[in-house]
Amino acid sequence: xxxxxxxxxxxxxxxxxxxxxxxxxxxxxxxxxxxxxxxxxxxxxxxxxxxxxxxxxxxxxxxxxxxxxxxxxxxxxxxxxxxxxxxxxxxxxxxxxxxxxxxxxxxxxxxxxxxxxxxxxxxxxxxxxxxxxxxxxxxxxxxxxxxxxxxxxxxxxxxxxxxxxxxxxxxxxxxxxxxxxxxxxxxxxxxxxxxxxxxxxxxxxxxxxxxxxxxxxxxxxxxxxxxxxxxx
Amino acid sequence: xxxxxxxxxxxxxxxxxxxxxxxxxxxxxxxxxxxxxxxxxxxxxxxxxxxxxxxxxxxxxxxxxxxxxxxxxxxxxxxxxxxxxxxxxxxxxxxxxxxxxxxxxxxxxxxxxxxxxxxxxxxxxxxxxxxxxxxxxxxxxxxxxxxxxxxxxxxxxxxxxxxxxxxxxxxxxxxxxxxxxxxxxxxxxxxxxxxxxxxxxxxxxxxxxxxxxxxxxxxxxxxxxxxxxxxxxxxxx
Numbered sequence: 341x342x343x344x345x346x347x348x349x350x351x352x353x354x355x356x357x358x359x360x361x362x363x364x365x366x367x368x369x370x371x372x373x374x375x376x377x378x379x380x381x382x383x384x385x386x387x388x389x390x391x392x393x394x395x396x397x398x399x400x401x402x403x404x405x406x407x408x409x410x411x412x413x414x415x416x417x418x419x420x421x422x423x424x425x426x427x428x429x430x431x432x433x434x435x436x437x438x439x440x441x442x443x444x445x446x447x448x449x450x451x452x453x454x455x456x457x458x459x460x461x462x463x464x465x466x467x468x469x470x471x472x473x474x475x476x477x478x479x480x481x482x483x484x485x486x487x488x489x490x491x492x493x494x495x496x497x498x499x500x501x502x503x504x505x506x507x508x509x510x511x512x513x514x515x516x517x518x519x520x521x522x523x524x525x526x527x528x529x530x531x532x533x534x535x536x537x538x539x540x541x542x543x544x545x546x547x548x549x550x551x552x553x554x555x556x557x558x559x560x561x562x563x564x565x566x567x568x569x570x571x572x
Numbered sequence: 573x574x575x576x577x578x579x580x581x582x583x584x585x586x587x588x589x590x591x592x593x594x595x596x597x598x599x600x601x602x603x604x605x606x607x608x609x610x611x612x613x614x615x616x617x618x619x620x621x622x623x624x625x626x627x628x629x630x631x632x633x634x635x636x637x638x639x640x641x642x643x644x645x646x647x648x649x650x651x652x653x654x655x656x657x658x659x660x661x662x663x664x665x666x667x668x669x670x671x672x673x674x675x676x677x678x679x680x681x682x683x684x685x686x687x688x689x690x691x692x693x694x695x696x697x698x699x700x701x702x703x704x705x706x707x708x709x710x711x712x713x714x715x716x717x718x719x720x721x722x723x724x725x726x727x728x729x730x731x732x733x734x735x736x737x738x739x740x741x742x743x744x745x746x747x748x749x750x751x752x753x754x755x756x757x758x759x760x761x762x763x764x765x766x767x768x769x770x771x772x773x774x775x776x777x778x779x780x781x782x783x784x785x786x787x788x789x790x791x792x793x794x795x796x797x798x799x800x801x802x803x804x805x806x807x808x809x
Contacts, residue, residue: 341723343650343679356662356673363664363703426704427658434626435677436650571628 343436346444353432353445354452360422361453371415371457375407376464382406383468396471401532404465405525408489411461412454413514416496419450420504429504433570443497443566447559450493450500458485471536480535487548488528491555492521498562501569527551574602575638577727577758578623583632585618585782592618593629594782600758602726607769607790608762609798610779616762617731619779623760624729625649637726650678653720653757656731659712660719663705667696667715670704671722678723690718694748710741717748721757730761734768746772766795778802 344352361367382403386394423429432442462481466473473481499516506512518525527547534544541548578600585593592615600606610616621627622634625641625648634641639648654660661670668687675683691697694714699707704715713733720728730749734742749759749772763769769776770790778786778801786801 341650341679341681343646344677349677352673352676356665359669360662360664366664422662422664425663426661427656428660428662430626430658431654431660431674432677434624434649434652434654435674436646436648436679437677438646 346438346441349437349441350444350448353442354448357419357446357449358452361419361449366422367415367418367453368456370418371411371453372460374414375411375457375461378407378410379403379461379465379468386469396466396469397533397536399469400465400471400536401529403469404461404532405488405528407461407465408454408458408528409492409518409521409525410514411457412489412492412496413510413517415453415457416450416493416500416517417503417510417513419446419453420500424504424507429501429570439567439570440563442570443501443563446501447493447497447562450497451490454489454493455486458489473536477535477538480541481532483541484528484531484535484548487551487555488524488531491524491551491558492517494555494558494562495520498558498566498569501566505569523554524551527554575635576601577604577637578760579633579635580623581633583619583622583629583634585622585627585629592782593622595632596779596782596784598623598777598784600727600760603756603758604775605759605761605773605790607773607776608760608779609764609766609769609776609802610762611802614779615782616779618782620729620731620760620762623727624652624654650723651726653723653725653728654731655713655716655720655728655733657735659704659716661704661712661715664703666701667691667704667707667718668700670715671718674719675722680723683722686722686724687718690721694718695744708741709736710738710744713737713741713745714748717745724755725757728757728759730759730763732763733761734763734765766798770795770798 386399496517499513503513527550530547531544534541576599578598580596580598583593583596596619608616622629625645636648637651639651641648668691671687671690672683675687680686691700694717696711696715699711704712707715733745737745746768761769761772770793773790776788776790776798777784
């Protein structure tokens with residue numbers, strides 16, 4: 341009997357989280373409902389004449405990232421709920437695997453769930469705000485979303501575990517996550533605006549570089565500290 | 573000669589100003605069973621968490637089945653099974669999926685077959701594909717026992733395993749735990765139920781203010797004498 345290695349353990353944790361999600365669609369549905377409500381509220385505000393001079397390309401980036409940020413809080417808090425109910429986070433901690441692998445597995449699952457949400461959210465935002473994207477702009481948008489969402493999930497997974505350990509809910513997670521993720525959200529909004537206005541990504545290289553820097557910082561910081569978060 | 577299931581020397585653990593463990597020495601031989609008694613706050617759960625490698629001691633040494641808890645932590649953890657008040661199960665996974673997940677995470681061999689065998693043995697075969705959340709407290713506790721045994725541990729730690737069980741469910745769990753099998757793991761059971769603890773163990777120890785204050789063999793011990801040791805822990809033999 342040999343304990344599994346880092347990659348196998350991460351895969352087992354990620355697969356378990358996806359299986360849990362697939363059985364209930366609990367995290368995805370609650371995040372999606374929240375995000376769609378955000379889009380609808382903004383769409384009604386704009387249709388009411390608050391921002392008649394603004395185009396879809398002006399509105400979509402801010403609204404989209406606002407919806408992504410808040411729905412990721414809902415999603416990550418929900419996914420940690422499943423660990424809290426049976427005290428399974430403690431059991432994961434006591435299992436013979438690298439604690440970093442537990443973090444990596446949960447991060448992969450959170451990234452996949454957020455990507456699935458964005459898959460619905462982006463087309464909806466485009467339709468609601470009458471924006472358009474042509475050709476390679478889609479690929480650029482996918483790159484921007486991936487770059488900024490990864491850091492959001494990296495930090496969210498760490499904070500989600502902290503919040504779960506101290507027995508608090510979404511309010512504390514939002515308080516911790518949103519201010520810390522602000523650089524990523526700003527980079528996301530700026531780069532997404534460039535994509536929707538038809539600009540090259542080279543015009544926002546600094547923002548993308550900053551997002552990549554924060555992705556790496558948050559990921560390695562979380563990987564190094566997750567063990568202490570799980571300590572009973 | 574095989575390694576002892578537990579070899580612990582001078583374990584200490586503090587929580588702020590509170591000294592939860594104050595130099596606990598404990599040796600548990602392979603296949604041996606120990607009942608851990610003590611008043612609330614005596615340090616039973618802290619000791620179990622330290623022995624279960626969920627909590628790092630401030631000082632002292634600990635080896636599980638011959639593996640040092642610091643240098644070979646992962647191998648040591650792979651040798652431990654845990655059953656407590658919390659189910660440690662995912663409510664939305666089926667009984668079988670729960671066992672398969674925890675078995676693989678512990679590096680168990682032949683997980684699918686072993687999961688099926690445990691479900692059958694513990695009378696849970698009909699619930700194999702049902703989500704764990706639909707199980708009654710008694711059935712869930714049996715599934716938690718299967719979870720604790722899925723990787724064939726050398727040491728089973730039980731923290732108040734009868735809490736919340738009705739008399740029938742408690743009896744069913746007691747019957748399973750009392751069975752002596754050649755491949756049965758060593759066991760520590762922390763409980764307030766002195767008669768259960770004595771019936772399920774070879775030896776007992778009483779923990780008082782973070783130290784072992786009394787001990788004895790379980791066979792032939794009158795539960796009342798253990799209860800007396802609670803009242804005068806330092807005078808008991």
